[in-house]
Each structure stands twice: as structure tokens, then as C-alpha cells.
Amino acid sequence: MDYDIEADWQLLNTCNYRCDYCFFPGEVLGEKTVLYGTPDEWADAFSATGLTWQLHLTGGEPSAYPDFVDLCAALTRRHVISLNSNLTQTSLADFARRIDPARVSVINAGLHPDERARRRGLEVFNRNLALLHDAGFPIFVSVVATPDVLAAADDIARLPSVPGLVPVPKLLRGSYRGQHYPEAYDEAEREAFRVMSRKARSAYGAWRAARSEPPTIDPFADDDFLAGTPPFRGKTCAAGSRFVRIEPQGDVFRCGSDTAQQGNILTGTFAPHARPSPCNSGYCFYFCRKYTGAEYTSRQVATGVLAGPSLVPPHFVKRLGGALQRVLRR
Structure with a gap:
């Protein structure tokens, strides 16, 4: 997909999940969503720059944005979008009907197994996952690789119901339960992470090879950084x-x-x-x-x-x- 500039656009802070590894505290995730512009006003503002944008929609939970599908429809008339989502919102059915998959770079479907279990959300996740996959959207499943996830990797791999969409492990980064990750992974956890990564690369091999560039958020090589993420300041x-x-x-x-x-x-x-x-x-x-x-x-x-x-x-x-x-x- 041709674009001039990419943006990581935090549409909102609001999210219906409260994952204990989230960077945002609960009071931020519970904020009321404020609409600063209509879908057409946003689309016109991006187009007025004279640039073609790849807009990575994130949050919070972007599909909880009140005008989410109208916004995506307006943006994709000229621009390209990508999306991080926990796939819990009813808006995704309308998204699958109205949005052209060719204008969507990728959908990163976050599994969040602990929160999914607490809220009995696996069924709706799999329903929306199948809906988007069958409609032709480029999609993969990711999971934040907490020690609990790595200890139950085989069970976690069976949670998505769409064949081939196995969870890609993402590095746990920052403070989590009193330790700092990824440095706090022990050797058994690092090996479990490597195994999950290899399986994910194999499962998505053809899909990744057919892409002109990696996904906006690309966890497929996170096992290269288990000892710590490199510093970028000064580069x-x-x-x-x-x-x-x-x-x-x-x-x-x-x-x-x-x-x-x-x-x-x-x-x-x-x-x-x-x-x-x-x-x-x-x-x-x-x-x-x-x-x-x-x-x-x-x-x-x-x-x-x-x-x-x-x-x-x-x-x-x-x-x-x-x-x-x-x-x-x-």
C-alpha cells in the first residue's frame, strides 16, 4: 500500500478491558470518550495535508469509538488504516460489511486471555475474528506473553477458533507484578516464548511473505529481544x-x-x-x-x-x- 506518512493515532482512552499489564491506569481507561470532530471533518483534515496517510487506530479500544465505522469509511476513501482491537465491540460487524479490506493494512487482534476469561469474552472474540477473516481482512492474533501465558502456551494456542490464526507472542514490557520485563523472564519462559514465536512465524509464513512490508505493530520477531529491547535514543x-x-x-x-x-x-x-x-x-x-x-x-x-x-x-x-x-x- 502506498502512503506518505504513518500515524499512531490514539482515538480515545476508553477501554472495556482492564488488563493488568496495560500501560494506562483504570481511571484513564474509564474516561468518557470526547468527539473532537465528525468523521468527515477528520477525513477532510487529513486530506488537506496533501499527504496519503497510513493511520494506525488504537486506544483504549478503537472500535468502541462512537462513530467508529463512519470514521473508518470516511478515512479509507483516500487513506489506509490499520487497527489494534480486542474484538469485543458490536461495531465490528458493520465494519466488516462496509469497509473495503483493500484499504486496511492489518488488524492486530489482541487475545488478552485472563480478561477474556473474566468477562466470558472468548465467544465474541472468535465470532468477530471469523467474520473479519472471512471478509478478507488481513488479520493476525497476538497475545502479551505474561509468565502465565507462557506456562499455558499450548492451551492459549487453542483459544482462537479460526484455523491458522495462532497467537503471536508479544514481549511483556515494563513493570509487571513487581518485576521489569522483558529482563525478568527466566530461561524456561524465554524458551517457551521462542517456541511460540517459531510456531507463529510458521503459521503466518505465506501471509507475511505476500505483504509488501511488515504489519504496523510487528511482534513476529520479538524473540530476538528477550534479553531487553535496544536503546534508540541518538539513532x-x-x-x-x-x-x-x-x-x-x-x-x-x-x-x-x-x-x-x-x-x-x-x-x-x-x-x-x-x-x-x-x-x-x-x-x-x-x-x-x-x-x-x-x-x-x-x-x-x-x-x-x-x-x-x-x-x-x-x-x-x-x-x-x-x-x-x-x-x-x-
Whole structure:
């Protein structure tokens, strides 16, 4: 899929699950969702940048967004989306009917087995998983690899009911039950993780080979980082130019909230950086790994616009005028 820039767009904070490894506390996950724009206003604002976007919709639980399907329909008229979801919401049936699978890069279906068991949610997960798979959406199942998940790996592998969609283990990262992961995995847990990863790569082998690039969130090689995720600070990174993070109200940041704001999508003030630059933050391991890759950091700058497929189209620079040009020359 051709796109100029990717965004990790946190649509909302709200989620119906309370996984104990979630980065957000319960009071944040329980916030009331605020709508800052209509679906058409959001779609028009992204299109007004002159860029084609790959929008990774996340949260919270993005499919719980009140206008979720209308928003996806509006966005995919011109742009591409990807999605993290726990597959619990009734909106997904309408999504499967109305959204063109060719405009969806990938759906990462989070299994969350403990929370699924507490809420008797396996049946609805499998129903939506089958619905989306049968409709032709590119989809895989992931599971955060807690010690309990790794100890019951064979049972966890049998939870998804769609043949071939086995759970891909994701690194447990950060503080969990008083220990810091992934460093806290013991050797038995690391070996169980490696076995799960090998099985997942085998199960999705043809699907992955047919893709032009890895999924937006790509856990298929997480077993390479069981001893710890590498530092990225100081490495040349295309965040800010080829990738940004967007908050629910439309504020845009290079990546982490400690980086300088790059305007707001809804107000038309977003300005991408002209070139890759050294990492000055820490954000999501998957995006850090992707956008420090040579294919995203090797483009040269010419007359304020990236060479090759244009990141900032000339008509966009001209339309926004001298202020943007000064930003691009920094």
C-alpha cells in the first residue's frame, strides 16, 4: 500500500478491558470518550495535508469509538488504516460489511486471555475474528506473553477458533507484578516464548511473505529481544517526517509526549519535519525499530522536500506558504 506518512493515532482512552499489564491506569481507561470532530471533518483534515496517510487506530479500544465505522469509511476513501482491537465491540460487524479490506493494512487482534476469561469474552472474540477473516481482512492474533501465558502456551494456542490464526507472542514490557520485563523472564519462559514465536512465524509464513512490508505493530520477531529491547535514543529516526503520533484531540507529536508538538490535524497546523533526525525520546518499541531502518532514514533533502516519492508535496508547501517553508528548512 502506498502512503506518505504513518500515524499512531490514539482515538480515545476508553477501554472495556482492564488488563493488568496495560500501560494506562483504570481511571484513564474509564474516561468518557470526547468527539473532537465528525468523521468527515477528520477525513477532510487529513486530506488537506496533501499527504496519503497510513493511520494506525488504537486506544483504549478503537472500535468502541462512537462513530467508529463512519470514521473508518470516511478515512479509507483516500487513506489506509490499520487497527489494534480486542474484538469485543458490536461495531465490528458493520465494519466488516462496509469497509473495503483493500484499504486496511492489518488488524492486530489482541487475545488478552485472563480478561477474556473474566468477562466470558472468548465467544465474541472468535465470532468477530471469523467474520473479519472471512471478509478478507488481513488479520493476525497476538497475545502479551505474561509468565502465565507462557506456562499455558499450548492451551492459549487453542483459544482462537479460526484455523491458522495462532497467537503471536508479544514481549511483556515494563513493570509487571513487581518485576521489569522483558529482563525478568527466566530461561524456561524465554524458551517457551521462542517456541511460540517459531510456531507463529510458521503459521503466518505465506501471509507475511505476500505483504509488501511488515504489519504496523510487528511482534513476529520479538524473540530476538528477550534479553531487553535496544536503546534508540541518538539513532537517526524518521519519526516526525515519515511517522508521527496523534492524540485524541488531533495534536501531533514526533513520537513521545516529551517531543515538540508539530501542530494539530483538525486545525490545519500540522507540519512534518523535512528530514530524519536523531531520536530524542522513547516511544513504542515497534515504531522505533521500524523508523530507524535504512529504508526510512536514507532519503536526501532537496529544496525543502524529500527526494524520491515526495513526503511533502510541492502544492502543499505552496498552499501553506512561507511559515511552513521556514519550518521545513530547520
